[in-house]
Amino acid sequence: MQISDDMIKYVAELAKLELSDEHKEQAKKDMSDMLEYVNTLNELDTSNVEPMSHCFPVANVLRDDVVTNSNDRDNMLLNAPDKSEDSYIVPKTF
Amino acid sequence: MSKEYEAVIGLEVHVELNTKTKIFCGCSTAFGGSPNINVCPVCSGMPGSLPVLNRAVVDKAISIGLATNCNITRNSKFDRKNYFYPDNPQNYQISQLYYPICRDGKIEIETENGKKFVRIHEMHMEEDAGKLIHNTFTGETYVDFNRSGVPLVEIVSEPDMRSADEVLAYLDKLRLTVQYLNASDCKLNEGSMRVDVNMSLREKGTEKLGTRTETKNLNSFKAIKRCIENEFERQADILDAGEKVVQETRRWDDDKGYSYTMRSKEDAQDYRYFPDPDLVPLIIDDEWLARIKASQPELRDEKKERYAREYGIPEYDIGLITEYKELANIFEDGVNSGADPKKVSNWIIGETLRLAKDFETDIADISFSGKNLASLIKLLDEKKINNTIAKQVFEHVFKENVNPVEYAEKNNLIIKTDTGALAEMVKKAVAANPKAVADMKAGKKKAMGAIVGFVMKEMKGKCDPAEVNKLVMEELAKL
Ligand SMILES: [Zn+2]
Numbered sequence: 056m057q058i059s060d061d062m063i064k065y066v067a068e069l070a071k072l073e074l075s076d077e078h079k080e081q082a083k084k085d086m087s088d089m090l091e092y093v094n095t096l097n098e099l100d101t102s103n104v105e106p107m108s109h110c111f112p113v114a115n116v117l118r119d120d121v122v123t124n125s126n127d128r129d130n131m132l133l134n135a136p137d138k139s140e141d142s143y144i145v146p147k148t149f
Numbered sequence: 150m151s152k153e154y155e156a157v158i159g160l161e162v163h164v165e166l167n168t169k170t171k172i173f174c175g176c177s178t179a180f181g182g183s184p185n186i187n188v189c190p191v192c193s194g195m196p197g198s199l200p201v202l203n204r205a206v207v208d209k210a211i212s213i214g215l216a217t218n219c220n221i222t223r224n225s226k227f228d229r230k231n232y233f234y235p236d237n238p239q240n241y242q243i244s245q246l247y248y249p250i251c252r253d254g255k256i257e258i259e260t261e262n263g264k265k266f267v268r269i270h271e272m273h274m275e276e277d278a279g280k281l282i283h284n285t286f287t288g289e290t291y292v293d294f295n296r297s298g299v300p301l302v303e304i305v306s307e308p309d310m311r312s313a314d315e316v317l318a319y320l321d322k323l324r325l326t327v328q329y330l331n332a333s334d335c336k337l338n339e340g341s342m343r344v345d346v347n348m349s350l351r352e353k354g355t356e357k358l359g360t361r362t363e364t365k366n367l368n369s370f371k372a373i374k375r376c377i378e379n380e381f382e383r384q385a386d387i388l389d390a391g392e393k394v395v396q397e398t399r400r401w402d403d404d405k406g407y408s409y410t411m412r413s414k415e416d417a418q419d420y421r422y423f424p425d426p427d428l429v430p431l432i433i434d435d436e437w438l439a440r441i442k443a444s445q446p447e448l449r450d451e452k453k454e455r456y457a458r459e460y461g462i463p464e465y466d467i468g469l470i471t472e473y474k475e476l477a478n479i480f481e482d483g484v485n486s487g488a489d490p491k492k493v494s495n496w497i498i499g500e501t502l503r504l505a506k507d508f509e510t511d512i513a514d515i516s517f518s519g520k521n522l523a524s525l526i527k528l529l530d531e532k533k534i535n536n537t538i539a540k541q542v543f544e545h546v547f548k549e550n551v552n553p554v555e556y557a558e559k560n561n562l563i564i565k566t567d568t569g570a571l572a573e574m575v576k577k578a579v580a581a582n583p584k585a586v587a588d589m590k591a592g593k594k595k596a597m598g599a600i601v602g603f604v605m606k607e608m609k610g611k612c613d614p615a616e617v618n619k620l621v622m623e624e625l626a627k628l
Contacts, residue, residue, distance in 0.1 A: 071233055118175065128188065
């Protein structure tokens, strides 16, 4: 399947990516290859196969409503590129 | 001449469920406190962390679904709604698009033209986002993930409402239902209930739907009413001018009393929903459904009927008492403790509501026990305290849930049945108020008040005014 310029521009916008022209061409090719690969699956006849909503035959993995976590703020904030004493700091939103 | 229009309104209502923990992790949902203290790798979107569904969220969602006459989806699952915003750490929100937990419900509302049903299109479970705090001084934005992952249900109605009053009736019914189910406190001003209004106009008598707008940021029932009236005028003006309503999302500014465009259809977002591979399907079997059905509490309409039937109190009282399940609980507790239903009702719709207003107490936060109210009524019935003292004691029942008997005894408020002491006091009062006595003799009946007042004051109110009156009359007759 051929990916159009518009499509790659749109996908990049949604993903908040700025692509150079060179990258754009590469991405178009990569995405086409991926879709091609997935297309191979369509060769299989699945008309008699029950659709599944998950790849594991497991359902109802649940937990009880019990608090198991405690304040771990300092650890949580370790990965933040910018932080205050108690919060993540991000570029200004409106 | 301008045309006559009819509003077509549907609502999207988010309700924050009052579970102890978040929907996909064991972090507490407790309100208040310092930022980011109830946060873990799951609800802060750390790569590699795995969400596990909270059973209580499903229970509460099913419970609301049953109470709103929905079909419960037996094979349900979760999807990812993708968008970038700093309050959303995963860059997707876990929600339900393809197989929401409930579908095809309906709620009966009262309108000025009688009863009608508002249909519910669907209801799904999802997670809340974090909170952004803007510091205008430093220009920085801080993120607090304490609310990130708090469970929500979104209840989407069909466009079945035709006026602001119908919208308010629907919301009130929904709020009361959810509160009675103990699934949420549904406070609009605190964000535990959030309402988006979808609205279009069409000429009266026509069927075709017009172009609709969606309005957000409505934090009170009053704001919702004003917004609908305002949007009606706005769309009517556009249509009267022969122009077209633009499909867009608007934001209501309650201070200014108007809404403005947030985003138009052109920059509508593409959420690229897809099944969440981290969460396995959710299967609701007969047993699960039966368990929730069996534990459904009595809802408001059922309560109203029963109160009329069992207690015979006026419809007006019933309406006020059942408006909040907290009041209904106090009422039932009081009646079950042996007090007369009408007397309990009077204390609730009278003093209780008055004190709530005076102390600016949220009615949902009233928590004294009906048992204590019943023993206060008993003290009154047995004439152990008078009305004035009863109101004083009740204030402490209201505020601190004191046991009225203990409180009245400890504070020496019980009426002394020692008639000898009272008779002595009456003699003393007559002796101490010669002017009042003279006035009485001269036929000025009002002077009686001074003598009775003297006794009441000296006895610190612990006596029955009627009894005092009687004794004063007897004493005067002797003179
Ligand atoms: Zn967490």
